[in-house]
Amino acid sequence: MPDKRNGSDDWDLYWAHGYLTSCANAFPGNYEGRVREVWESFFAGLPPGARLIDIATGNGAIALLAAAYAIAHERQLEIYGIDRARINPQAAWTGDRAVLDAVSFRGRTPAEKTGFPDAHFAAVTGQYALEYTDLPATLAELARIMAPGAQGRFVMHHPESVVIRTAREEFGFGALLFEDTQLFEKAEALLRCIINARSPAELARLAEDPAAQAARAELNEAAATIAGVIETATEPELLSTALGYVGRAISGRGRRKPGETFALLAQGRQEIEANLARLADLLNAVVDDDKMKLIQRLMVSVGLRPEPPEVLSYAHQGQQLLMGWVLDISRQSANN
Template sequence: MSGDAKHGEAGDAGIWERLWKTGALHSCAGAFRENYDGALAAFWTARFGALEDGAVVLDVGTGNGAIPLLAKDAARARGVAFRIHGADIADIDPVGSCPDGARRYEGIEFHPRAPLEKLPFADASVDLVCSQYAFEYARRDAALAEVVRVMGPRGQAGFVLHARASLVCSTALEQLEHCRFLLRESGLFAQARGLAQRLVAAGPDGPARLVADQDTERLRVALNASAGEVQRRMAATQTRDMLAKAMHIVSTVLAEAPRNPPEVTLPWFDRAVSGLADEERRLQALDAAALDEAGMVALREAFQAHGCRDCDIGVLHHERGPLMGWTLVVANGPA
């Protein structure tokens, strides 16, 4: 979600905490408006379908609990009940952060500040460990040992992991290029903040009063040129989210600056720009965490070395064809 940032490193938890506090259910909002569906949901439904009534499910790197909600729905559809947990290194609070959280997450217990390398569960206490786009961010050997430790004698683990050749990763690389341009090359945000400061200081009649101000006019011309370059980039790519978000931030701060005091307008702008910087760091972490085929084979062999059987590697494709990620299903103990 630090070029090699990991969920297991507490220093980077903040970039995830700030995302989850927005109420986002997951980090793939551009692809899924609600919870995961299609091949991703089908993969998890298959895992939940093998569980007995009363089984303990633990989702690691849970964020705001997208996978626990899928587990809850799957149990309800079968007329059974699972004991569902979600753990994350971030200081998560899905019940408080998400709309209608108390009802939505009823029956799910969350564990904030719980890294993959140190899970707050007893040995052999979990029937199914889940992880979607999370395990690969952790320190592999320590996280793997913890997953194996908490799995029950007949426990299983299911993983969806970032694949180096996936649509997710190629999109992330494009978004990283847009972030680099916006945050370090374009001058867009510095120009917008400078113009907003002038508008705030001038008050409600500021736009009219500043028409003849030469410094303001120079800022406006520079900002228009930067915004024009952003728009040209938007026209040349299908990955427009970062660019469109930047334009929204700039247009909003300039529209609100004459109406609001500086203690409202400028801190809002700074938080919005910091949010883009957080997104950049999460994208860098994703790029560093993605696995190629050799990495997946090494991961499978590491689980096998810990006594796991039936370590099956697979792939997930979006309904329209693009690769979404790797899957790995493992089972603990003897056959």
């Protein structure tokens, strides 16, 4: 299992890109198809005026689904979305403004310590949410803020889901970039050889500079190796992003001050490292059978009643792709 190197800062960067869901490439807008149906069936069972909290909401995908459902079906729901990270649903959402306005979002609010009163919510939701948190602390907090009889639904990472299989591939690209090819180090080495060459004469002398030519050859070899992997990768965006930063730093060096060029290269490295940290976090959050049993035991211990988990799949290009687990819960009353 990857080291859990990630923190909220790495998710800050992810959500700052304007993604609405945590599956950036799979859903161009909000969730659709079977995933949306699973959530709408949950919203349909809530009583009028129910107060709902979506934990680890990110840029609000599930909270906004709830708001859209409530508006479309003329249902009154009071909806909150919280996340440990700094989030910006206002920038990510491109739909009806009334849907966005129907949700109260709170960044820098962890699920382990929400700050809401006891027995405050009739419903709790989370997609790829609960499993990222400190489970004992979060479940105790949810039990505290859920009213007796309150309902909850969580979609969680399944070890064989398309999300996890894609993440494993992408995470493996970290070794290619930072160990096998050392792309950023080789780009920096070349830049140090050529950064101050501006005039035609200085540029011509680089062709006779053995150090510059060796650095160029090493970088070209690294880039060619990465480009070859991109051709067969299912999700090559991480690799393409890395090559893009290197290409812009080198090709645009004449239009920038040297410090700005090196800063651009450092920015690229930071973005890739943040993505790898986020992927490590994701892979550490996988819920296998043993972890599912642990979650259920912890739920029972704080007065929550879990239902047997089910698997969620959705149709994509003629295939049924496994998306994750669906786990429903309820808050037991004092009489149960």
